[in-house]
Amino acid sequence: MRPSFIRLAFIPLAGLLMAAAPREYSREELSALEAQRQSVIRQLEALEKAESESGQDVTSLERQLISAALESRRREEQAAASEIKLIDLRTRLGSARDALVESTDNLEEIMANLAISGRHRPPALIAAPKEANAAIRAAIVMGGVAPQINEQTDRLASEIAELKSLEQSVLEEQDRLAAAEERLSAKQAEIETLVARKRAQYENVSSEAEALRARVRQIGGEAETLRDLLAALESQAPRAPAIKPRAQIQLAASRTSTPSRTTDAPRNPARSPAVANLRPLGREALGGLMQPVAGFVSRNWGDDLPGGETAKGLYIQPRASSDIVAPIDGTIEYADEFRSYGKLLIISTSDGYHIVLSGMGRIYGTPGQTVRAGEPVGRMSERANPPPELYLEVRRNGVPMNPARWMQGG
Template identity: 65%
Template sequence: MSFRLRLLMLSMAGLLLAATPREFTREELKALEAERDAALRQLKALEEAENTAVRSVADLESSLIAAAMESRRREEQAAASERKLIDLSVRMRAAREELIASDEHLEDIMASLAISGRHHPPALIASPHEANDAIRAAIVMGATAPVLKERTDRLTTEITELKVLESQVRREKARLETNEARLSLKKAEIEQLVATKRAQFESVSNEAELLRMRVDKIGAEAKTLRQLLVALEDSAPSAPGMKPDGRIMLAANRTSSGIRSDAPRASTAAANLAPLGQDKIGGLLRPVSGLVSRSWGQKLPDGESSKGLYIQPRPDSGVVAPVDGTIEYAGMFRTYGQLLIISTSDGYHILLSGMSRIYGTPGQTVKAGEPVGRMPNREIPPPELYLEVRKAGEPMNPARWMKGG
């Protein structure tokens, strides 16, 4: 017997009891009470399962954010090691060149001394005309000795410095390898957590696939980004539908005056999303670590002005959600390539493009700092993430929400 039918029977039984209480035997009343108790136990079990699911999603989001923070820390350490290695390599190359030059100069001096040593001093009585040459040779020998010592000392110092630099390079390479190995483990952990969250989302939403198909159709038909945003807003459902068990629980929580105040909500995640805020400094996280290659309003190669920020991270860097929101679009779109659109609870749209992979799916909620994608793993051309903020279709400068601009 279905749960809805049981609730209906209980309601009918209550009416019948109120109207004609003497028509039921004691056994029938006991049977109805047992049926009611069983229904209440099932309802409690469903409520506990829903509460557990909500806590599980919250724990999963916290784990994702923590993993993303650790991954970013490792990426920054690896980037610092790479920069230090470049600096050390330049210094080591310069030291080697200087060492070679010093060595060649020392060889010239030693060769000159060797030649001079093969000529015995002339006898001044027998060859008085060579006296001046002998005096000059003595002067040169006397002046060369300090220079030779100085060159020898400098060469010794340069050799020592070169050995120190080579040792630093080896240590820095080992540090980089360690960071890369730990980063690889953290990436694998993030991939697993993301897959778990997506599976949880799809397990409670029987419209996830329909929503993806609808978004794909909109993306294929829209010619411009503005058209895409308008189409997404016009056709956006209030929330993806729940699976049948979820609907039964909501029906059970409904009273004559509405929904029970203590009943779990299907849109708990969406209700907890923080708004971006018009002037909330720090409200927008930097989605990747890296240098801003092109800023808002800067001229682009095609002559247009930049409507967002371009950031160059390390290859294969993780991308996090800059703000709490709901994924409206995730997929290929025109010249943007892989495009992710996150809508905030107060009507802003956050656009991210340039990724090789997007983790989320339309309808899924994300928290600020949660992993949402990954950059291409290549050196040339260097990966570049594009960040744009729009409100009512109009682009706005993302730096106004970022700490430090």
């Protein structure tokens, strides 16, 4: 809800508050002041109701996003399984074709030998006894070959039938893969719509959204390393944005109730309930960290990397364009390009941990926004070769920690 109408309501009130020195008020002035106070209170109640409804809308959107992300991951796994099956079918199809060619060649060779033998009648035994004996032996051999010919033709017929079956299976699996890709694309479009709605809802109630994004971009430009960036975010970025209308109304109401008082409201408001209720990552969350994207872990914590360094996190290889979800509840601290990391997303938990994700093609969230575990926060690039790779890191006080300690099933 936009606060423009609130500023209009405060114009008469501002004139009263600018008195240079305390003075006594007449009964009429006190009545007018009380009427204004009651008006502000009613506006505050309306805004609190709107804020509550906005919070309910965000909660509903988060549930829809998590549900959509789960369905999207299921579709991705189906598509990946179809791709693997298709590769296996095509391999078997190639082997069947090779076997068919070999069997055909063998059968053709046997038939050619039979044809040659049929064109050479054996000579009379009295005229050429040696040649006649050789012809008799050849006839005996050819008689033994007949069962082999029958076996070869039967095998050839079986291989032809298997080849046709495999070709049909490949076509059917291609159709299944295309259908899975189509359903996945529709689900990802739904996720993007929900993400846009949640972001608009967040920006509508956050007075610091744009300023916070600018501050985070400035910090990212000044920081040289990821550790510097995390330290800067820890010291400068607020845990939760202020609520736009409510802070202004509360300040005006406090001034109205005591006309001579001119102190400002606190600059750093308390954490919002949404942030206060976020699930921590500490010892109680061991085994509760979700894998942010469907795929296989290509490199683990401590594995050797090119250049002689060791991995300080996990490297996950998903399918191209896979959806990325928040591994745990938290607040987005950074969502932008950063040095060699490319697109970098940093999520802070309520107990001081930082989840670092890099290598994605798109980022959905914005600094200051709260996210729930399983909620989509980005998408991998469409690049298929080389395959995309997502990097996951867990840090505490700037020090990398093994993510496998918190991973589900780890």
